[in-house]
Amino acid sequence: QVLLVQSGAEVKKPGASVKVSCKVSGYNLRELSLHWVRQAPGKGLEWMGGFDSEHGEQIYAQKFQGRVIMTDDTSTDTAYMELSSLRSDDTAVYYCALISAPPNWFDPWGPGTLVTVSS
């Protein structure tokens, strides 16, 4: 069974960057497609991007193009999502989640990492 464990909560100032990690256990990351979804307080779910195994590359939602970088460290089965130029409306819980064969549904999900952007 695949388990996702995410890094702890972060507090950042506007303009800074944040890097959230997601460690996969029970499977090899290179065999999976890991994606990132965020949820602002009291709001819905928003897909940010992830690994497109069909084309062998990261794919990002247009909204985050140029501001997000998603990487995988297959030696430690850990994925990273780095978001730069943070604004207050980036305050959200960031989830990592697996897709079996993109595009597809998300299962399972990590527990989430709260990122707070505040001056």
Next chain:
Amino acid sequence: EVLMTQSPATLSVSPGERAALSCRASQTVSTNVAWYQQKPGQAPKLLIYATSIRATGIPLRFSGTRSGTEFTLTISDLQSEDFGLYYCQQYNNWPLTFGGGTKVEIK
């Protein structure tokens, strides 16, 4: 991008009753729709994929149907643990998109 519109925003239901949650896609997405349940402070949990296939361990009272671009999640005989937020998601096209959610609350 495909817009997923969920209705109603809030559904008040008594335990034991049936709840029907709607999700409309702005264009055809075939049967490529999933449903998730989210409880406060928790990550979403997959309920249904491919319109009507229950994920592992999901009770039979959860069912999904499709009519064109309209998708429905039905919860029969609502239990206390079923109250929470529900989201639909399409995966027919990039970008992957979610509906705005329906809150199922106790009447």
